[in-house]
Amino acid sequence: MASAAAIHEEHPVGLKRWLFTTNHKDIGTMYLVFSLLMFFVAGSFAMVIRAELFSPGMQIVQPYFFNELTTMHGLVMIFGAIMPGFVGFANWLLPMMIGAPDMALPRLNNWSFWILPFAFTLMLSSFFVPGGAPGTGWTMYAPLSIQAGIGMDMVIFSIHLLGISSVLGAINIIVTILNMRAPGMTLMKMPMFVWTWLITAFLLVAVMPVLAGTVTMVLMDRHFGTHFFDAAGGGDPVLYQHLFWFFGHPEVYIMILPAFGIISQIIPTFSRKPLFGYESMVYATASIAFLSFIVWGHHMFTVGMPAAAEMFFMYSTMLIAVPTGVKIFNWVATMWRGSLSFETPMLFAIGFLVMFTIGGLSGLMLAIVPADFQYHNTYFVVAHFHYVLFSGAAMAMMGGCYYWLPKWTGHMYNETLGKWHFWLTTIFFNLTFFPMHFLGLAGMPRRVPDYALQFTDLNRVASIGAFGLGMSQLLWVYVIYQTVKGGKKAASKVWEGAEGLEWTLTSPPPYHSFATAPTVK
Amino acid sequence: MSATSDHYYLPNPSPWPLLASSGLFTLALGTVLTINDLGAGPWVLLVGAVIIGYMMTRWFGQVIGESEGEVYNAQVDMSFRMGMAWFIFSEVMFFAAFFGALFFERHFSVPWIAADHILWPGFQAMWPTSGPKGVAFTPMTPWGIPAINTLILLTSGATVTWAHWGLLKNNRAQLIVGLVLTILLGISFIAMQAHEYYMAYTHFGLTLKAGVYGATFFMLTGFHGLHVTIGTIMLIVMLIRSIKGHFRPDHHFAFEAVSWYWHFVDVVWLGLFIFVYWL
Numbered sequence: 001m002a003s004a005a006a007i008h009e010e011h012p013v014g015l016k017r018w019l020f021t022t023n024h025k026d027i028g029t030m031y032l033v034f035s036l037l038m039f040f041v042a043g044s045f046a047m048v049i050r051a052e053l054f055s056p057g058m059q060i061v062q063p064y065f066f067n068e069l070t071t072m073h074g075l076v077m078i079f080g081a082i083m084p085g086f087v088g089f090a091n092w093l094l095p096m097m098i099g100a101p102d103m104a105l106p107r108l109n110n111w112s113f114w115i116l117p118f119a120f121t122l123m124l125s126s127f128f129v130p131g132g133a134p135g136t137g138w139t140m141y142a143p144l145s146i147q148a149g150i151g152m153d154m155v156i157f158s159i160h161l162l163g164i165s166s167v168l169g170a171i172n173i174i175v176t177i178l179n180m181r182a183p184g185m186t187l188m189k190m191p192m193f194v195w196t197w198l199i200t201a202f203l204l205v206a207v208m209p210v211l212a213g214t215v216t217m218v219l220m221d222r223h224f225g226t227h228f229f230d231a232a233g234g235g236d237p238v239l240y241q242h243l244f245w246f247f248g249h250p251e252v253y254i255m256i257l258p259a260f261g262i263i264s265q266i267i268p269t270f271s272r273k274p275l276f277g278y279e280s281m282v283y284a285t286a287s288i289a290f291l292s293f294i295v296w297g298h299h300m301f302t303v304g305m306p307a308a309a310e311m312f313f314m315y316s317t318m319l320i321a322v323p324t325g326v327k328i329f330n331w332v333a334t335m336w337r338g339s340l341s342f343e344t345p346m347l348f349a350i351g352f353l354v355m356f357t358i359g360g361l362s363g364l365m366l367a368i369v370p371a372d373f374q375y376h377n378t379y380f381v382v383a384h385f386h387y388v389l390f391s392g393a394a395m396a397m398m399g400g401c402y403y404w405l406p407k408w409t410g411h412m413y414n415e416t417l418g419k420w421h422f423w424l425t426t427i428f429f430n431l432t433f434f435p436m437h438f439l440g441l442a443g444m445p446r447r448v449p450d451y452a453l454q455f456t457d458l459n460r461v462a463s464i465g466a467f468g469l470g471m472s473q474l475l476w477v478y479v480i481y482q483t484v485k486g487g488k489k490a491a492s493k494v495w496e497g498a499e500g501l502e503w504t505l506t507s508p509p510p511y512h513s514f515a516t517a518p519t520v521k
Numbered sequence: 522m523s524a525t526s527d528h529y530y531l532p533n534p535s536p537w538p539l540l541a542s543s544g545l546f547t548l549a550l551g552t553v554l555t556i557n558d559l560g561a562g563p564w565v566l567l568v569g570a571v572i573i574g575y576m577m578t579r580w581f582g583q584v585i586g587e588s589e590g591e592v593y594n595a596q597v598d599m600s601f602r603m604g605m606a607w608f609i610f611s612e613v614m615f616f617a618a619f620f621g622a623l624f625f626e627r628h629f630s631v632p633w634i635a636a637d638h639i640l641w642p643g644f645q646a647m648w649p650t651s652g653p654k655g656v657a658f659t660p661m662t663p664w665g666i667p668a669i670n671t672l673i674l675l676t677s678g679a680t681v682t683w684a685h686w687g688l689l690k691n692n693r694a695q696l697i698v699g700l701v702l703t704i705l706l707g708i709s710f711i712a713m714q715a716h717e718y719y720m721a722y723t724h725f726g727l728t729l730k731a732g733v734y735g736a737t738f739f740m741l742t743g744f745h746g747l748h749v750t751i752g753t754i755m756l757i758v759m760l761i762r763s764i765k766g767h768f769r770p771d772h773h774f775a776f777e778a779v780s781w782y783w784h785f786v787d788v789v790w791l792g793l794f795i796f797v798y799w800l
Contacts, residue, residue, distance in 0.1 A: 011534075012534055016534070017534070019536070019539050020534035020535055020536050020538075020539065021534050022531065022532050022533065022534050022535060100529075101529055101531060102529075102531050104600040104603075104604070105600060105601075105604055106531055106532055107532050107535045107537065107538055107580075108538075108604075110535065110538040110539075111537075111538035111541055111542065113538075114538050114539050114541075114542040115542045115545060117542075118542045118543060118545065118546035119546075121546070122546060122549055122550065122553075150553065150557050150559075153552075153553045153556065153557065154553055157549035157550075157552060157553055158549070160549065161545055161546070161549060164545070167608075167611045170607075171604050171607045171608060171611070172604070174603070174607055175600050175603040175604050175607070178603060179596065179599050179600050179603055180529070180596075180600075205607055205610055205611045205614070206610075206611075206614050207614070208611070209611045209612065209614040209615035209617075209618065210614055210615070210617065210618045210621075212615060212618075213615050213616075213617075213618025213619055213622075214618055216740075217618075217619075217622065217736075217740070219556075220729070220736065220740065223556045224729050224730075225728075225729055225730035226729050226730070226735070226736035226739075226740070227651075227652060227655070227730075227732050227733055227735075227736055228622060228626075228733070228736050228737075230652075231630070231634055231640070231652070231653070232652055232653060232654035232655070233651060233652035233654065233655050233730075233731075233732035233733055233736070234626060234630065234631045234634065234650050234651065234652030234653070234655065234732045234733035234734070235626055235630060235652070235732075235733050235736070236625070236626065236629070236630030236633070236634075238630070239622060239625050239626065239630060242621075242625060243618060243621060243622065246621070512531070
C-alpha cells in the first residue's frame with residue numbers, strides 16, 4: 001500500500017476540499033476567513049454599542065441587551081477574531097518559514113479549525129435562548145455568572161470547545177517548530193515570527209486548561225451545588241478572579257506576541273536591514289512570557305488584596321516594560337539609517353509601533369496601584385486595551401495580510417487602496433479610542449449603556465470614529481477580494497528587501513510547501 | 522521498512538476531524554439541555570456520545586492501520602511523542618486549576634471569612650470545613666482506602682513498566698501479563714474509589730454540596746478517577762493490540778503514550794493523597 005504517492009494522494013474538490021483537508025494552506029485560509037467573519041460579527045456588536053452611547057439616556061437597546069453585546073463583543077473578538085487570525089498566519093507561514101512540507105499533525109490541524117464554527121454556533125445562539133446571552137462581560141466574574149441564565153451554560157461549553165481547539169492547535173505548532181525544521185535551521189536562525197509563535201503556543205498549552213477548569217467550577221456552582229465561589233460554603237468569589245486572570249494575563253500576550261512576530265518580519269524588509277538585536281528579541285519574548293504568569297493580580301487591585309500582594313503585582317507588572325522596551329527600541333534601531341520605503345505593510349508596522357506604545361504606556365499607568373484605584377473599571381481601561389488589541393494585534397494582522405497576501409494569492413494588492421485603508425483605519429481608530437482616555441480619567445464607567453451629560457461630546461466623537469472605523473474595514477475586504485480574484489502577478493520574492501524561506505517558493509506556493517527540505521546555511 | 526520511510530507521512534484528507542467537531546458540539550448541546558432539564562437533553566447527549574465513540578474507533582483504527590502498515594518514519598514517531606508529552610502538560614495545568622482552588626480556599630478564603638465576624642459571628646477557621654452555612658460531614662481519612670489506592674496505583678506503575686520491558690525484549694508473554702496486571706489494578710482502584718464515594722454520600726454526609734471541602738474533594742478525585750478510567754480503557758486497547766501481535770521493540774509509540782499517561786495519573790494521585798487526604 002505505502003508508496004511515495006501516499007503523501008496527500010487525494011485532492012478532493014469543492015466543499016469536500018475544505019471540510020476534509022489536511023493541508024496547512026487550506027486550513028490557514030479557513031482560519032483567516034473565519035477570523036475575518038468573526039471580526040465583522042463582533043464589530044457589528046461594537047457598532048450597536050457605540051450607537052447607544054452616541055447620546056446620554058437610553059436610545060435603541062435595552063440595558064441588559066447592551067450588556068449582552070459588550071460580553072459577546074469581547075468574547076468573539078478575542079476567541080473568534082484575534083486568536084484564530086494569528087493561528088491562520090501560523091498555519092500558512094510556519095511550514096514555509098522553517099522549510100517543512102506541512103504541519104506536523106495535519107489531521108489534528110483540521111480538527112483544531114473545525115471545532116471553531118461549532119463552538120461559535122453554540123456561543124452566538126445563546127442570544128436566542130430565554131434569558132439571552134450572558135451579560136457578565138467577557139470576564140464572566142462570579143457570582144454574576146453563577147446567577148445568569150442558560151446562555152451562560154452555552155458560553156461555558158463553547159469555551160470548553162474553544163479550549164480544546166486552542167490546545168490542540170498549539171501542540172501542533174510546538175511540534176511543527178521543534179520537529180519539522182529543515183536541516184541547518186537551528187532555533188536561533190528561525191524567523192522571529194516562528195519564535196513568537198513557539199512561545200505563544202507554550203502559553204496556550206499552559207493556560208487554556210486553567211480557563212477550562214475555572215469555567216467548569218462555575219458550571220458546578222451553577223448546577224451541582226458546589227461552593228467554589230460562595231462564601232457561605234467557605235468559598236470566595238475572588239478565587240474566580242485569581243483563576244481567571246491567571247489565564248487572562250498570559251492570554252493577552254497570546255494575542256500580542258504573534259503580532260510582535262509579524263512586525264519583526266515587516267520592519268526589516270522595508271528597512272532593507274536585518275532585524276536589530278535578534279537574540280535580544282528572542283530573550284525579550286521569553287521574558288515577557290515568563291512574567292505574564294506572575295502579574296495577574298494587576299487586573300484586580302481594587303478587590304481587596306493584602307498590601308504585600310498589591311506591591312508584588314505592581315512591581316512585577318512594571319518589570320514587563322523592560323523586555324517590551326527592548327523590542328520597541330530594536331524595531332526603531334532596525335529602521336535607523338535603513339533604506340526605508342513605505343508600502344502598506346510598513347505603514348501598518350509603523351502605526352503599530354506608535355499606537356501600541358501608547359497602549360503600553362497607559363498600561364504602565366494602570367500598573368500603579370494607587371492610580372489604578374482611580375482608573376479601574378473606567379473608559380481609561382477600555383482605551384488602554386483597545387490600543388494594545390486593535391492598534392496592536394488587529395493592525396499587525398492587517399499589516400501581515402498586505403505583506404503576505406501577494407505570496408498567498410500570487411497577485412499584488414492595490415497599493416493605493418491599501419494605503420487608504422491604513423490611513424482611514426488609523427485616523428478613525430484614534431478618533432474612537434483616544435477620547436476614551438479622557439472619559440475614563442473623568443470617571444465614566446465602562447460597560448454602562450447610559451452616562452452623565454458632561455461626557456456627551458467625547459462620546460459623540462468616539463461614536464463617529466467607531467462608525468468610520470467599521471466602514472473602513474469594508475475597504476479591506478474589498479482589497480482582499482480584488483487580490484484573490486486577480487491583479488498584477490507577484491514574483492517569488494515579493495519585496496526586494498525580504499529575507500526568509502517563504503520567499504524562495506513561487507507565489508502562490510506549491511500545494512506542498514517543501515516536498516524536499518531545503519538546506520539552511 | 523517500506524518506501525515511504527524517508528518521507529514525512531502526510532495523511533490524505535479525512536472526514537474524522539469534522540465528525541469529531543460535530544460530536545463535541547452535540548455532546549455540549551446535550552449537556553446544556555440536560556442540566557437545565559430541557560426536552561430531549563439526554564437523547565442529544567447520547568447521540569453526541571455515539572458520534573464521538575464511532576469517530577474515535579474509526580480515526581484511531583485508521584491511525585493503527587497506518588502505524589502497522591509502516592508508513593510512519595522516525596520523524597513522524599517523534600511528532601507523536603512530542604504531541605503526547607505536551608498534551609499531558611496541558612492536563613497537568615488543568616489539574617493545577619483545581620489544586621490552586623484547594624490551596625486558595627484552605628489558606629486564604631476560609632481564614633478570611635473567619636477573621637471577619639460581621640457576616641457569620643462565631644465561625645472558626647478550620648480545615649476541613651463546609652463553611653459557615655455548610656452541612657455537617659465526616660472528612661475522609663488517608664489511612665484507609667486512600668492508602669490502599671496509593672499502593673495499587675504505585676504497583677500499577679511498576680507493572681506497566683515491567684510490561685514495557687517485556688515489549689522491548691520482545692517477550693510478548695511478559696508484555697501481555699504486565700498489561701493484564703496493570704488493567705486489573707486500574708479496575709481495582711476505580712472500584713475502591715466508587716466504594717469510597719458511596720460511603721461518602723450514604724454514611725459521611727460528604728457530598729459535592731459539603732462546602733469547599735466537598736467541592737474540592739469531589740472535583741479533584743472525580744477528575745482523577747475519570748482519568749484513571751480513560752487510562753484503563755486505553756490500556757485495554759493496548760492489551761487487545763498486543764494480543765493481536767501489534768508493536769515491535771523499536772516501534773510502539775501508542776504503548777509508550779499510554780504508559781506515560783498512566784504515570785501522569787499516578788503522579789496526580791500522589792498530589793491528591795498528600796494534599797486532599799493527608800495534610
